[in-house]
Amino acid sequence: MNIGPRWFAFALPLLLLIPAGALAKPAAPSSAPADSLDTDGIAVLKLVICLDVVDRVPVEAARSFPRDVGKLFAFSEVDRAEAPTRIFHRWYVGERLVTEVPIEIGAAHWRCWTTKTILAKWLGPCRVEVVTEGGEILARAGFTLE
Numbered sequence: 001m002n003i004g005p006r007w008f009a010f011a012l013p014l015l016l017l018i019p020a021g022a023l024a025k026p027a028a029p030s031s032a033p034a035d036s037l038d039t040d041g042i043a044v045l046k047l048v049i050c051l052d053v054v055d056r057v058p059v060e061a062a063r064s065f066p067r068d069v070g071k072l073f074a075f076s077e078v079d080r081a082e083a084p085t086r087i088f089h090r091w092y093v094g095e096r097l098v099t100e101v102p103i104e105i106g107a108a109h110w111r112c113w114t115t116k117t118i119l120a121k122w123l124g125p126c127r128v129e130v131v132t133e134g135g136e137i138l139a140r141a142g143f144t145l146e
Contacts, residue, residue, distance in 0.1 A: 042085070042105075044130050044139035046077040053113045067145045068120045074128040074141070075113040081105045087138070089114040090129040093122045093145075100131075118145065 048061040050073050058075040065072060074089050089101045091114075101114040122145050130138040 042081045042087070042132065042138060043079045044076055045079050046075070047128065047130055047139045047141045048075050049073070049128060049141055049143045050075055056111045058113075063142065064144045064146055065118070067118070067123055069118050069145075071115055071117055072143075073113050073115050075111070076103075076130055076139070077109075077111045078105060078130075078138075079109050081108050081110060083107050083110075086133050088131045088133075090131055091116045092127045092129070094124060094126070 048058050049063070049065075050058040050061040051065075051069070052059040053073050053075055058073065061075075074091070076087075076089070078087065083106050085105045087103050087105060089103065090097055091099045091101075099116060103112045103114065105112070125142060125144055127140050127142045129140045132138060
C-alpha cells in the first residue's frame with residue numbers, strides 16, 4: 001500500500017482538531033503531592049518527600065530516590081491546627097514502621113519537617129504518614145527507593 005500526499009492532506013485537518021497537549025504524556029508532579037484525607041480539625045495542605053529544606057521550602061521533591069541517597073526530608077504544611085498541638089511523621093519502609101517523629105505545632109498554620117537516614121539496603125515502596133496524637137492519619141506520601 002502506497003501512502004502518499006493524499007493521505008497526509010486527509011490526516012492533517014483531523015490532527016488539527018485534537019486539543020493541544022491531548023496527545024502528550026502528563027508529566028510527573030514535581031512536588032510529589034500527598035494523599036490528604038478529610039478531617040474536621042487540622043488539615044495537611046502539603047506533604048512531600050524531598051532532598052532538602054531551605055528557608056522553610058522543600059527542595060527537589062520527588063516520588064523516587066536512589067537507595068544510596070543517604071538522607072530524606074518529609075516536609076508538611078498544616079492548617080487549622082489548635083496550637084499548641086502535636087502531630088507525628090511516621091516513616092515506613094514497605095509495611096514496616098521504621099521511625100515515628102513527634103512535631104510540636106505552634107500556630108494554626110505551620111510548616112515543619114523531619115529527616116530520616118536512608119539505609120542503602122532499603123528498596124521498594126516507602127511512605128510517610130502525618131498522624132495525630134490520637135492515631136488519626138491526616139495525610140500520606142508514598143515514594144520509592146531504587
